[in-house]
Amino acid sequence: MPDRSFLSWPFFEDRHRTFAENLEAWCEKNLPVGHSDVDAACRELVAKLGRDGWLKPTAPDRANPSPLDVRTLCIARETLARHDGLADFAFAMQGLGTGALSLFGTPEQKQWLDKTRAGKAIAAFALSEPRSGSDVANTDMTARRDSDGFVLTGEKTWISNGGIADFYVTFARTGEAPGAKGLSAFLVPAETAGLGVAERIEVIAPHPLARLSFNGVRVPASALIGEAGAGFRIAMSVLDVFRSTVGAAALGFARRALDESVARAATRELFGAPMAELQMVQGHIADMALDVDAAALLVYRAAWTKDTGAARVTREAAMAKLYATDRAQAVIDKAVQLHGGDGVRKGHVVEGLYREIRALRIYEGASDVQKVVIARQVLGAQ
Incomplete structure (x- = not known):
């Protein structure tokens, strides 16, 4: 339980x-x-x-x-x-x-x-590009204005639900200003002419992922989400809400790894006694439980702060995602160790968790980027 x-x-x-x-x-x-x-x-x-x-x-x-x-x-x-x-x-x-x-x-x-x-x-969020993952301001894809709308040209990659989505919220450069201030967001239905799946991407924990090509994709002016030039702010506002939830997913993986490890320690015998009686095993279980509870505190602090009226939770969400995903990786690694050979056997629960957790330390802001975000928030508050 x-x-x-x-x-x-x-x-x-x-x-x-x-x-x-x-x-x-x-x-x-x-x-x-x-x-x-x-x-x-x-x-x-x-x-x-x-x-x-x-x-x-x-x-x-x-x-x-x-x-x-x-x-x-x-x-x-x-x-x-x-x-x-x-x-x-x-x-x-x-x-x-x-x-x-x-x-x-x-x-x-x-x-x-x-x-x-x-x-x-099915929805999709098309932000990342071959040259711009964490660096959203470096977006290359363009949205050129024409008489009655925009024409989108470029590529998006690592797009979750790519190939199965019914529409893509897509970010492109409209050029109102350099860098981040010149991006806009668009609603692009999947059947729009010129939008294609250039490549399906396979990863260690299978999910629908794709590289998308936009070859002169024409959308009406009504496809613009928010104001022109507000795309970066829109993207960051969305991530501000959902970044904490990545930490929550990592927390779920970590809890499952802890549960599986506790059950293993209670039922597996080593040297004539249950594994749970070995002090080294007890130490691993204690470390795992500590990481799970600390991650939960950070995740739900960030969520509570947003829900109770904070306009932005950049610092709290970054801390929650960084800590929860990194410590979940450590918890799951310990679970693999405690399961021995079973821990790396294809199809075993903890083997699946080991593959699932790794991507969470990359998407929606890699761990190293979260450290930069946190540091800037702390230094900016001085």
């Missing part, structure tokens, strides 16, 4: 505890799904999550709009990740992919939210 005592912390309200309990019950019945066909699995997960109402927190209800609740998003990602990394991915991308629409979209653009919340459309 996973530790749920953290739900009694003052960060949470009764609605969060009820949500966590109900989602846990749903996960036990529905997860994991088969991963032999990743595209099909993701489509199935989005459809199931939407059908049963679990995608509602990823975007506001247009009929009764309210701000995104980051604590709910974090609880969802932690719970889903503990059961199935691909389920976490499917949930997360519905939120990240629609974040710009949720925060800055027009009423017409927000019609997509009805579909994504119901699991009837």
